[in-house]
Amino acid sequence: MHHSQAKEMGARWLESAGLRPTKQRLAIASLLVGDGQHRHVTAESLFEATQAAGDKVSLATVYNTLRSFSEVGFLREILVNGTKGYFDTNTTNHPHFFWEDTGQLQDAPEEDLEIAALPAAPKGAEISKVDVVIRLRSKG
Amino acid sequence: MHHSQAKEMGARWLESAGLRPTKQRLAIASLLVGDGQHRHVTAESLFEATQAAGDKVSLATVYNTLRSFSEVGFLREILVNGTKGYFDTNTTNHPHFFWEDTGQLQDAPEEDLEIAALPAAPKGAEISKVDVVIRLRSKG
DNA sequence: TTAAGTGCAAATTATTTGCAGTAAG
DNA sequence: CTTACTGCAAATAATTTGCACTTAA
Numbered sequence: 253m254h255h256s257q258a259k260e261m262g263a264r265w266l267e268s269a270g271l272r273p274t275k276q277r278l279a280i281a282s283l284l285v286g287d288g289q290h291r292h293v294t295a296e297s298l299f300e301a302t303q304a305a306g307d308k309v310s311l312a313t314v315y316n317t318l319r320s321f322s323e324v325g326f327l328r329e330i331l332v333n334g335t336k337g338y339f340d341t342n343t344t345n346h347p348h349f350f351w352e353d354t355g356q357l358q359d360a361p362e363e364d365l366e367i368a369a370l371p372a373a374p375k376g377a378e379i380s381k382v383d384v385v386i387r388l389r390s391k392g
Numbered sequence: 393m394h395h396s397q398a399k400e401m402g403a404r405w406l407e408s409a410g411l412r413p414t415k416q417r418l419a420i421a422s423l424l425v426g427d428g429q430h431r432h433v434t435a436e437s438l439f440e441a442t443q444a445a446g447d448k449v450s451l452a453t454v455y456n457t458l459r460s461f462s463e464v465g466f467l468r469e470i471l472v473n474g475t476k477g478y479f480d481t482n483t484t485n486h487p488h489f490f491w492e493d494t495g496q497l498q499d500a501p502e503e504d505l506e507i508a509a510l511p512a513a514p515k516g517a518e519i520s521k522v523d524v525v526i527r528l529r530s531k532g
Numbered sequence: 533t534t535a536a537g538t539g540c541a542a543a544t545t546a547t548t549t550g551c552a553g554t555a556a557g
Numbered sequence: 558c559t560t561a562c563t564g565c566a567a568a569t570a571a572t573t574t575g576c577a578c579t580t581a582a
Contacts, residue, residue: 272581274537295572310539329474331525334546335571337474347511352520366509370526371487371500377528379574380492383473384524386510388517412556414562435547450564455547474571475546 269324273379279307280317284327292330292357293318298339332357332385347384360386409464419447420457424467430482432470432497433458438479472497472525487524500526 258360262281263273271277283301284291295315302309309317318339321327328343332350338357340348347360365384373379402421403413411417423441424431433441442449444522449457458479461467468483472490480488481527487500505524513519 272536274581276538312540312573313538316537319573331471331474333472334469334471334477337571349511349514349517351517359512364509366513367505367506368508369504369506371489371504373526373528374489374532376532377489377491380527380529382524382526384522386513386522387520388513389520391516391518412561414556416563452548452565453563456563459548477546 258297265326269326271324276307276309276313277317280314280321283307284321287322290340290359292338292340292359294336294338296336303358311345319365328381330357331383332379345382347386349386349388351388351390353390359382397430405466409466411460411464414448416447416453417460419445419458419531420461421456423447424461424481428500430480432478432480432499434476434478436476468521470497470525471523485522489526489528491528491530493530500524 261277266277266281271320279302280298283305284293290299295311295318298318299309299314300310302314318327318337322329322339325343327339327341330338330340330348331337332348333355336355340357340359342359346362347365349358349360350356351358367382367384368377370382402418402511405444406421408419419442421436423438423445424433430474432461435451435458437475438458439449439451439454442454458467458477461480465483467481469490470478470480471496472488476495480498480499480508487501487505489498489500490496507522507524510522512518
């Protein structure tokens, strides 16, 4: 079900989201979900990946694309540190590990998190999402 | 137990943390915990508060002070949006509501959150803290 | 052929830093 | 006296934006 994203994620997928399947977007999309794996990227890391792949995409377009993809629900922004924006190809509510020293972000095993009770949204509001970030520091 | 902070939070408290009790820090400390209430502030909102109170504190010093206070464990930084840093006078692990439209941050009732199971830290690491942010969007 | 997308460079926003002056121990 | 702190202004970092050019429909 999530694997299908990798296949859908071509011209067709982009069109269905109202986005033109440009060369740049297709290149980025393939880097993000080309192999069906989930990824955590920053604008900078993704930009470097495009360069390593030999794709010509400007940093500005990487930023624009990350934003567009997030707006149409293809990516989810994770807020772990005030300075850099991280984006996750897994858009479901799931916990993250964040290594405070290296700045690395990774999924935490979702099945090990059990929220037995959650504060209800105040009236007039609804929950848009719940972020659980487990911050780690190296031991020893 | 938390109320006592307000009283402690004077020259004595600052000294015990290795910080000189300067006029600026005392002014900021009193704005933060002067009445024993917990607060969520940004550098900007705190700076405005000092001005409203008639205290002469520069914005740079507000930033420096927020950082020092966080380092000695008097404040806790909460990461809710990529652009602005929020600081909480309540330094315990507790959930937050974040209003996506207004950017307001507030405590969620801690007793309504029950984490029955939490992913264990990978080996070589230990959990420094767990952030739970419940993002809200206005309904209607 | 026209509306959307790209890319550069300049602008913005939040924050940090260098350093000369000021104040606390 | 000596070292930490303050405040300005300049520097930095991440991201956004204006606008001329290009590309997809």
